[in-house]
Each structure stands twice: as structure tokens, then as C-alpha cells.
Amino acid sequence: MTPPRLANRLLEIFCNPLLLEEVQGDLYERFNRRVASVGLAEARRQFNKEVLGFLWPRSGQYWAGLPAAFRHQFDYPKPSFTLMFRNYLNISLRNLWRNRQVSAINTFGLAAGLACGIVIFLLVSYMFSFDRYHAKADRTFWVVTDIRHENVVPTDATPRPLADVLRREYPFVESAVRLENTFGRVVGIPNGKGGFAKKFEESRNICFTEPQFFDVFDVQWRSGNPKTALAAPNTVVLSERYAQKYFDTQNVIGRTIRFDNQTNLTVTGIIKNPPSNTKLRYDVLISYSTVPAMMGENGKQAMQNWEGIHAMCFVALREGTVPQRLADALVATGHKYLKTKDAKLLDFHALPLSDLNHNPQYGGTAPRPILYALIIVGLFLVIAACINFINIATAYALKRSKEVGVRKAMGSTRMQLIGQFLIETTLITLTAVLVAILFAQLALPLLNNALAILGTDLSVLDLLKPQSLLWFGALILGVILIAGFYPSLVLSRFNPVAALRGRLTTKQVGSVSVRRGLVVVQFFITQLFIIGLIVMMAQVRYMQKKDLGFYKDAVLTVPVPTDDPIRQQTLRDQLQTLPGVEQISLGAEPPTSRQRDPVSFTFDTHTQPEKFPTRAKIGDMNYVPLFGLKLLAGRNFSTNDTTNNEALVNGTMVKQLGLQSPGDVLGKQLTIWGQHRVIVGVVNDFNTDELYSTIPPTTLINYHPENNMAAIKLNPADLAETTKAVEARWNELFPEAVYKASFVDEMLDQFYLKERVLLGLIQVFSLIAILIGCLGLYALVSFMSEAKTKEIGIRKVMGATVNQVLWLFGKEFSKLMLIGFVLAAPLGWFLMRGWLNGYAYHIDFSWWVFALALGMIVVITLATVSYQSLKAAITNPAKSLRTE
Structure with missing residues (x-):
């Protein structure tokens, strides 16, 4: 039973806001007593009469003599905002201290959620910042190549001549640059006596590139001329840290390094260290004109080869050029230069530079769906922390009911009460933010260590960046409003009479x-x-x-720094004599690896390449037994002789060729890399890539020029001593090279670094x-x-x-x-x-x-x-x- 709404509304309009709740509370009590004594209809009539009587002076009433303009007659002094704020602040601090256990729970809960949000948002912001700092980033494109077989095979490179053609033939191209990564190379520092003062094995920080690299990408120079530093063959530009690493000083212009024990390179420039948020994190940039000489007699022809896919290509368009013009130019270039059958399988695409880190098909390590999922996770955790705050605040609201009643009786308005409680929420939130920043700073080194392969260097100081300040400030404001508004609304609407008399129930607390x-x-x-x-x-x-279909435990891989078959055989013979060494195989990589793209091939008497490519694996006659590959039909390689022209294929290859049984492929001819080979055996399927993709058609061939790895199966009972003996013997055989060994199972674990990092994050966030x-x-x-x-x-x-x-x-x-x-x-x-x-x-x-x-x-x-x-x-x- 409620009083008449119209009369109640008139009362709210005309009564002084400072006295409204007191007058309204008295009228409500009288209304309830009359309902019990004289009935609902009479009680409503009396309520209407009393409210109407408030609109003009009447005697003998509760509000006798009050004019209609009652609410404007009282001139209460208004305290200054500063004084009022100081009062609210003092009272809020007292309340927080009085209820310090609840305050601590609220603060810790908010801090935990905010710390996770900070870590996630810093990580996501970092991942989205890759290569966006370049001045021409918004008009720079990365050209990639898809190989059109029965299934499209994406690659992140292009034929070597493409960048030069784009520069010369299309005026809307401001600049184009090609670069080639190189892995597992040895850099030696000559000692002036025919030897080396230092040797380094470089796995991922070296590339061959052109002077246009510095036109497309922003690089800060310490010394040297960006226009000429890489113009001549046999020149190199070093980063500050690598100059220090190689020569113990950064004053190295004119000094010489020896590349892969075959080419002397003169240092012509020093650049500042590349930032961590780039996929092009190169510390050693070698002039592209050095490549032909290193390739020997056919070097110049190889630079004009449109069939091979070797060079990454980046194009900067002139300002105002629409990207579609580049797409059309790539199609036209393909029609003009791709003449051979193999070349016609190539399809060029231009991707924005910002996609460099987000496209997993082309080597991106941070796919956008994962980053968006992390953002949602962060929001969920922050929202959960806010909900926790709301639940605790409303659960303890009854303990503050008398405080609210006293404040209302003294004239506080609802908005003033909401303001006070929001100040308390702000204090808790700001304290939680400080604690969250501390938690985040303690957690970030662990995250940086887990993502060391990406070179991450996250810090809470990143929050001081303008963009970070914007979203971080919005986050704090959002938390204050979400966490504080509902409890403030609940507390501020308490009936003062009921609150002072202790008659509030939990149903009234939200x-x-x-x-x-x-x-x-x-x-x-x-x-x-x-x-x-x-x-x-x-x-x-x-x-x-x-x-995975092969043996991977206790298999050590070491480099083979020579393509001389005699020296390769010497390495095999010398290592085989060591105690604890059970088997040795020479090849290019383990069964599962990331080092080789699929290649086209021709089967049997067919004149055209097959509609699907094959994954080529290089290994000798010991490769199959060492890795435990199972033969389904036929036999293994018969010899390790350099004239061996045999090949093995896997079961998937047989199925893709449309043959009924593995035996049907034996004795057939397979042409790969321009060489004719005879298929002598079929091995059971084994995983050649990560578990993202199915097992592809695979061919195993014995090709000694590609032998750059020795796989050594060790006795598990004495791994440590045998590993040391292998290193000592290897160093005796190759004193000019750098020893680097790894176990196959450890290499495979690195394939799933992203999954392990994500799992670690989810474990922490779930907790x-x-x-x-x-x-x-x-x-x-x-x-x-x-x-x-x-x-x-x-x-x-x-x-x-x-x-x-x-x-x-x-x-x-x-x-x-x-x-x-x-x-x-x-x-x-x-x-x-x-x-x-x-x-x-x-x-x-x-x-x-x-x-x-x-x-x-x-x-x-x-x-x-x-x-x-x-x-x-x-x-x-x-x-x-x-x-x-």
C-alpha cells in the first residue's frame, strides 16, 4: 500500500530538498497508521489534503504558516567545495581505517584484477606496436608469394628480381627493398695473424639487404652514410651492440669481419640497436651486391631467376597512392616475367606492414584473434574484481545505515552522499592501482623471460606513454564508476528514520x-x-x-660446417669412435623442422609437375634407422656415396599420387630440384611440421651438399660425458667454426613456446x-x-x-x-x-x-x-x- 503518486510528486516538487525526506517520512508514517485505523481510502484522502495544504498558509497543521515558496525561504550557508571535499576525504579515511579488514579485501581484490589487466594490456599494446613506428609504415607493404598447387602454399618471400622491377617500372613506388635472412652462419674477427681473435655463431640477426632499406625503414645512424654504406659489395653495417660484441668498441668504421670463413666484409656504418618491437631485428646488415660472388659462377643468373623464392620484398608507395595500384602492378609483373611452368605457379600479394607480426601463415607470432582474446580476458578479470567490490560493499552496507541516517537528518542530499561514497571508492581504487602496478612490475620480468625469444622488454613505465595513459586513465575511471556507483546508490537511498531506528533489512540493502x-x-x-x-x-x-612418428630422445644435433664429402665422412668416423655414441646420421634437419619450404616435383613419366608439392628431407642411409622411421615397402638407401640417386617417400605421398599400395611406387622415377631419382622405399608417415598442419607428402633424399647437421644418437646412461667428448672432438676437426649443439626433443619443445606462454598466462589468470x-x-x-x-x-x-x-x-x-x-x-x-x-x-x-x-x-x-x-x-x- 503506497500513498497517492500525484500528491507525492507535488510534495517532491514544492518542498525544500533539505527538508523533503523529513517531511515525507512523517507523512508516510501517518499514512500507514491511518490505513490501519480508518482504511486505505480515507488514508489516501487525508494524505492528499495534507499535501495540498502545504501549497498555501494554513494554521493548525504540522507545517502551519509555511508559504508556498517554502523551499526558497531558507538561506542556508553553502560550504565551499574545498571544505566539503576535505570533510568527505577525512571521513572516508576514517571509515576505511575503521573497516580495514573489509577495505583490505576490497583493495586486494581490485589490485589483483587490475594487475592482470595491466599486464595483459601492456602485452597486447606491445604486440600491436610492431613496426608501426616507421614514418612510412602506413604506406609500406610486404610482398609475399603463394605457390598455387592443389593446395595453396604461403611463403613470406619473393623471387629476387621483383623488388628491382617494381622500383624501375612503376612511378608510384617510392622505394622497394629486398632482403634475405641467413641462419647458422659463423662470423670471425681476424687477429691479423691469419687466425681469429673471436668467433661467433649467428642464428637470426644477419641479413643481406640493399641501401633502399634505410629509405623504407627508420634507422638511427651513429656513423656512416646510409646512401653509400651498403652500395658496394663486401660491406657491412653493424648495430651498436654487435660492434661492441665483435670489437669491444663502437669506433669500428673500416674494420673487417670474416663471414662464414669465406668472405671479408668491411664495416661501413654503425646504427643504433633496433627496438624490440620489430620483426626486422637485424644487427648485421650485409650489402646485397655481395650475394652473387658468394654463389659462385651462377651467381648473376641466380639474381635474375624468377622461379626461386629467396628474398623478402618491402614496398613503400608514394603519398596518396591507393594500395590497389600495387596489387594490380603485382599481377601485371607476374604476367610479364613468370614465363616458365614453375614460375606460373607463383601468386604475389601485398600485405600491410602492420600485418608482419600478426599473420601466422607468413611467420607472424602474434595472431590478432589471440590478442583480442587476451583483451577480453583482461576485461573479464577487471569486471570480476569490480563485481567482487560491489558484493562486499553492499554486504556491509547495513553497518553504515546509521551514519547515512544521521547525514540525511542533518540535511545531506542524495547526490552528496553518492559523492562521498564515490570518494571512498576512489581512494580504494587508487590504492589498488598502486598495489596493482607493484604486482605487475613483479610479474613483468617473468613474462619478459618467457618471451625472451621475441626480445620483449615490458615495463610499467610504458604506462607513461601518451596512448597508454589514455586507456589506463579510462580504465581507472571505469573501475571507479562500475565498482562505486551501485553501492553508493544503495547507501544513499536509505530511509533516514528507518536507518536511525535500526529498522533496515537486508532486502533494503540493494x-x-x-x-x-x-x-x-x-x-x-x-x-x-x-x-x-x-x-x-x-x-x-x-x-x-x-x-610424432620418429625417435627423438637422446638425439644430439651438431653443425656440419663443410660440404666436402671427405670431411663429412671424417666427422662421422671420428665421432663414431667415441664411447656412448650409438649412431650418426648426416642430413639437413631433424624429421620435424621449420627450415624448408615445399617444392614442386615430377613423378614417373609425367611431363608436368604434380598438382601438389612435396616436403624434401635430406638424410643419409643412417637417417631412417637413427630416427626410427618405419619402412612400409621397399628398402633404405643402399649407400652414402655421392652418386646416390635414390629417394624414399612417405605414405601420404603414395596416397596423393593416387596409388593403391606403397609397393606400387617402387622403382618409379621422381624428379626434384632438376635431379632424377629412383624411389626405392616408402616410410610410414611422420610429422614434418608443428601439429598445426597435417602430414604433407614427403620425400627423403641423400644429397651431401645439403648436409649441415649431424644427428648423433647417444646412450642415455651417460649423456653429459658423451656430450663433452663430442664437443671436444668436433672442435679438433673444425677449429675455424663455432660449435653449437642441441637435443632434438629440446628443439621440438621450442615449437610450442607460444602455447606454453599462453598456458602460463591462463594458469595465472585463472588463479x-x-x-x-x-x-x-x-x-x-x-x-x-x-x-x-x-x-x-x-x-x-x-x-x-x-x-x-x-x-x-x-x-x-x-x-x-x-x-x-x-x-x-x-x-x-x-x-x-x-x-x-x-x-x-x-x-x-x-x-x-x-x-x-x-x-x-x-x-x-x-x-x-x-x-x-x-x-x-x-x-x-x-x-x-x-x-x-
């Missing part, structure tokens, strides 16, 4: 449905994290344990989400125990047992937990199923994932709410009944 909805959201977020964690852990474990969820559950059970104090007392007096009282809490939480699970399970299945579909080989996503997730959340919930629930259940009922 909507129960709202609070339950917030807890459901927390359950939803927590269970979503748990589902993702279970799936990712299972998939990473699956990838680590999956049988934080569970912790925040537990705080929210603790707040709710505290609220429920206070709300049901009298009910529990009555039930116990009527004979209810402790278990029956506990079921009051269990029933509530079980319902909310199941609702959260029902919401999280479909979304978790959708998201994780999409993630698993990125792998050709993955775990089965079945019911056990959801059962385990639900079981974990049940255990977590029981552990969180059991103490407070049991405390309420065993409380003396006499004490419970005296609470009102």
Missing part, C-alpha cells in the same frame, strides 16, 4: 536479484577460465607426449579469477548469514539440525553455480573448440572437460563458504533471535 546476478557473473567468469585452463593444459600435454570469485562468494555468504540470522534462530528453535541449516546456504549457492555453469559451458565449448581447430592434431573435447570444471568449482565453492555457513549454523539461537 536488490537481492542484482546481487545474485553479480554472483552468477562471477561464477560464469570463473568457470569459463577453468574450462579454458583444462583444455589448454590437456592440449599442451598432448603435443608434448604425441608420437586470479578463482581468488576474486572466492572473495565475492565470501561476501555473499556473509551477507546471507546476516540476512538469515533470525530465520536460522527460529529454525533451530523449531528443531532444525545443523545440516538442514547448512542446506539453506547450499541450496542458494548450488542454484547460482549451476546457472553460471549453464552460461559458461556453451561459450567455453565454442571458444576452445575454435582454438583446438587451429591444430590438425588435438585432444577430443568431450564431456569430461565440463565434468572436471564443474567438480573444481564445487570444491572451490565449498572451501570458500563452508566456514561462514557453519559459523551461522552453530550460533546459539537465543543470540540470533535477539538481533532485532
Whole structure:
């Protein structure tokens, strides 16, 4: 039963806001008494009469003599904003200290969520910043090549002549540059006596490039001329750190380094160290005109070859040029220069420079979907922390009811109360931000170490950058509004009379449905994290344990720094005599590797290349037994002789060729790299790439010029001593080279670095989400125990047992937990199923994932709410009944 709405509205319009709640409270009480004594109709009539009487002077009334302009007659002094703010601040600090346990829980919960948000947003911002700092980044494009077979094979390079053609023939191209990466090369520093003062094995920091590199990309020079530094053959530009590394000084212009024990290079320039947020992180840039001489007699012809795909190509367009013109030019160039059958299979595409780090098809390490997913994860954690704050704040609102009543009785308006409580929220939030920054700074070194291969150098100081300040400030403001507005709204609307008389109930402290909805959201977020964690852990474990089709344990790989077959055989013979060495095979790479692109081939008497390429693997006659490859038909290589023209293929190759059985391919001719070979055996399928893709058609050939790796199978019982003996013998044989060894299983682990880093992040974030969820559950059970104090007392007096009282809490939480699970399970299945579909080989996503997730959340919930629930259940009922 409520008073007439129209009269109530008139009262709100004409009454002084400072006295409204007092007058309105008195009228409401009189209305309720009249309903009980004279009935609802008479009570409404009297209420209307009293409100209308307020509009003009009348005697004998509660407000006798008050004019219609009542609300304008009082001239209360208005305190200054500074004084009022200082008062609010002091009171807020006192309240926070008085309730320091609750304040600490709120601060820690917010800090945990914000710390995760800071780490995620710093990481995502860093990943999105790759190569965007160049002045011409918005008009620079990366040209890639797709090989059109039965299936399209993407590559990140182009034929060598392409960049030069684009520069010469298309005026809208401001500049174009080609560069070639080189791996596993030795850099020696001559000592002036025919030897070397130092030797270094460089795996990924060297490239051959042109002077146009400095026109397209922003490079800061310390010394040298960017126009001429790489114009002549046998010249090199070093970064500051590599100049220091090679010569112990940065004053090295004119000094000489020896490249791969065959070419002397003169240092012509020093540049500042490349930043970490670039995919083109080169410390040694060698002039591109050096390449022909290093390739021997056919060097000049190779530079004009349109069939081979060797050089990365980057194009900077003139300002105002639309990208479509470059796309059309690439098509026209293909029609003009791709004349041979193999060349016609090439298809050029131009990608924005900003895609360099985000396109996994072309070597990108940070796909956009993963980064967007991380952003959502960060938002979920921040939202969960805000929900936790709201639940705790509203759960403890009853303890502040008298404070609110006194403030309202003294004339505080609702907006003033909301302002005060928002100040308290701001103080907690700012404290949480400081704690979160500390947590983030402690966590970032671990993340930088995990992503060391990317060269990350994240720091909380990155928050001071203009763009970071913008989103970080917006995040803090959003947290203050989200976390503080609803509790402030709840506290500010308390009825002062009821608050001062202690008649407020938990139903008046915020909507129960709202609070339950917030807890459901927390359950939803927590269970979503748990589902993702279970799936990712299972998939990473699956990838680590999956049988790849070959033997990988205790297999050591060392470089073979010569293509001389006699010296290669000497290495084999010398290492074979060492104790603990069981087998040795010379080849180019282990069965699973990233080093070789698919190549076209011709089968049997066919005159045209097959519609699909093959993955070529180089290995001698020991390759099959050492790696435990199983023969399905035929035999292994018969000899390691340099004239060996035999080949092995895998089962997938046989199927792709349309043959019925492995034996049908034996004795057939296979032409690859222009060489005719006879297929003598078929091996069982083995994984040649990461588990993202299916096993491709594969060909194994014995080709000694490509032997750059020796695979050594060691006795597992004495790995350490045997490894040292191998290194000592290798150094005796190749004193001019640099020894670098690695175990095959360790190399394979590096393939899934991204998955392990993601799993580590999800483990930490899941733990934080569970912790925040537990705080929210603790707040709710505290609220429920206070709300049901009298009910529990009555039930116990009527004979209810402790278990029956506990079921009051269990029933509530079980319902909310199941609702959260029902919401999280479909979304978790959708998201994780999409993630698993990125792998050709993955775990089965079945019911056990959801059962385990639900079981974990049940255990977590029981552990969180059991103490407070049991405390309420065993409380003396006499004490419970005296609470009102």
C-alpha cells in the first residue's frame, strides 16, 4: 500500500530538498497508521489534503504558516567545495581505517584484477606496436608469394628480381627493398695473424639487404652514410651492440669481419640497436651486391631467376597512392616475367606492414584473434574484481545505515552522499592501482623471460606513454564508476528514520536479484577460465607426449660446417669412435623442422609437375634407422656415396599420387630440384611440421651438399660425458667454426613456446579469477548469514539440525553455480573448440572437460563458504533471535 503518486510528486516538487525526506517520512508514517485505523481510502484522502495544504498558509497543521515558496525561504550557508571535499576525504579515511579488514579485501581484490589487466594490456599494446613506428609504415607493404598447387602454399618471400622491377617500372613506388635472412652462419674477427681473435655463431640477426632499406625503414645512424654504406659489395653495417660484441668498441668504421670463413666484409656504418618491437631485428646488415660472388659462377643468373623464392620484398608507395595500384602492378609483373611452368605457379600479394607480426601463415607470432582474446580476458578479470567490490560493499552496507541516517537528518542530499561514497571508492581504487602496478612490475620480468625469444622488454613505465595513459586513465575511471556507483546508490537511498531506528533489512540493502546476478557473473567468469585452463593444459600435454612418428630422445644435433664429402665422412668416423655414441646420421634437419619450404616435383613419366608439392628431407642411409622411421615397402638407401640417386617417400605421398599400395611406387622415377631419382622405399608417415598442419607428402633424399647437421644418437646412461667428448672432438676437426649443439626433443619443445606462454598466462589468470570469485562468494555468504540470522534462530528453535541449516546456504549457492555453469559451458565449448581447430592434431573435447570444471568449482565453492555457513549454523539461537 503506497500513498497517492500525484500528491507525492507535488510534495517532491514544492518542498525544500533539505527538508523533503523529513517531511515525507512523517507523512508516510501517518499514512500507514491511518490505513490501519480508518482504511486505505480515507488514508489516501487525508494524505492528499495534507499535501495540498502545504501549497498555501494554513494554521493548525504540522507545517502551519509555511508559504508556498517554502523551499526558497531558507538561506542556508553553502560550504565551499574545498571544505566539503576535505570533510568527505577525512571521513572516508576514517571509515576505511575503521573497516580495514573489509577495505583490505576490497583493495586486494581490485589490485589483483587490475594487475592482470595491466599486464595483459601492456602485452597486447606491445604486440600491436610492431613496426608501426616507421614514418612510412602506413604506406609500406610486404610482398609475399603463394605457390598455387592443389593446395595453396604461403611463403613470406619473393623471387629476387621483383623488388628491382617494381622500383624501375612503376612511378608510384617510392622505394622497394629486398632482403634475405641467413641462419647458422659463423662470423670471425681476424687477429691479423691469419687466425681469429673471436668467433661467433649467428642464428637470426644477419641479413643481406640493399641501401633502399634505410629509405623504407627508420634507422638511427651513429656513423656512416646510409646512401653509400651498403652500395658496394663486401660491406657491412653493424648495430651498436654487435660492434661492441665483435670489437669491444663502437669506433669500428673500416674494420673487417670474416663471414662464414669465406668472405671479408668491411664495416661501413654503425646504427643504433633496433627496438624490440620489430620483426626486422637485424644487427648485421650485409650489402646485397655481395650475394652473387658468394654463389659462385651462377651467381648473376641466380639474381635474375624468377622461379626461386629467396628474398623478402618491402614496398613503400608514394603519398596518396591507393594500395590497389600495387596489387594490380603485382599481377601485371607476374604476367610479364613468370614465363616458365614453375614460375606460373607463383601468386604475389601485398600485405600491410602492420600485418608482419600478426599473420601466422607468413611467420607472424602474434595472431590478432589471440590478442583480442587476451583483451577480453583482461576485461573479464577487471569486471570480476569490480563485481567482487560491489558484493562486499553492499554486504556491509547495513553497518553504515546509521551514519547515512544521521547525514540525511542533518540535511545531506542524495547526490552528496553518492559523492562521498564515490570518494571512498576512489581512494580504494587508487590504492589498488598502486598495489596493482607493484604486482605487475613483479610479474613483468617473468613474462619478459618467457618471451625472451621475441626480445620483449615490458615495463610499467610504458604506462607513461601518451596512448597508454589514455586507456589506463579510462580504465581507472571505469573501475571507479562500475565498482562505486551501485553501492553508493544503495547507501544513499536509505530511509533516514528507518536507518536511525535500526529498522533496515537486508532486502533494503540493494536488490537481492542484482546481487545474485553479480554472483552468477562471477561464477560464469570463473568457470569459463577453468574450462579454458583444462583444455589448454590437456592440449599442451598432448603435443608434448604425441608420437610424432620418429625417435627423438637422446638425439644430439651438431653443425656440419663443410660440404666436402671427405670431411663429412671424417666427422662421422671420428665421432663414431667415441664411447656412448650409438649412431650418426648426416642430413639437413631433424624429421620435424621449420627450415624448408615445399617444392614442386615430377613423378614417373609425367611431363608436368604434380598438382601438389612435396616436403624434401635430406638424410643419409643412417637417417631412417637413427630416427626410427618405419619402412612400409621397399628398402633404405643402399649407400652414402655421392652418386646416390635414390629417394624414399612417405605414405601420404603414395596416397596423393593416387596409388593403391606403397609397393606400387617402387622403382618409379621422381624428379626434384632438376635431379632424377629412383624411389626405392616408402616410410610410414611422420610429422614434418608443428601439429598445426597435417602430414604433407614427403620425400627423403641423400644429397651431401645439403648436409649441415649431424644427428648423433647417444646412450642415455651417460649423456653429459658423451656430450663433452663430442664437443671436444668436433672442435679438433673444425677449429675455424663455432660449435653449437642441441637435443632434438629440446628443439621440438621450442615449437610450442607460444602455447606454453599462453598456458602460463591462463594458469595465472585463472588463479586470479578463482581468488576474486572466492572473495565475492565470501561476501555473499556473509551477507546471507546476516540476512538469515533470525530465520536460522527460529529454525533451530523449531528443531532444525545443523545440516538442514547448512542446506539453506547450499541450496542458494548450488542454484547460482549451476546457472553460471549453464552460461559458461556453451561459450567455453565454442571458444576452445575454435582454438583446438587451429591444430590438425588435438585432444577430443568431450564431456569430461565440463565434468572436471564443474567438480573444481564445487570444491572451490565449498572451501570458500563452508566456514561462514557453519559459523551461522552453530550460533546459539537465543543470540540470533535477539538481533532485532
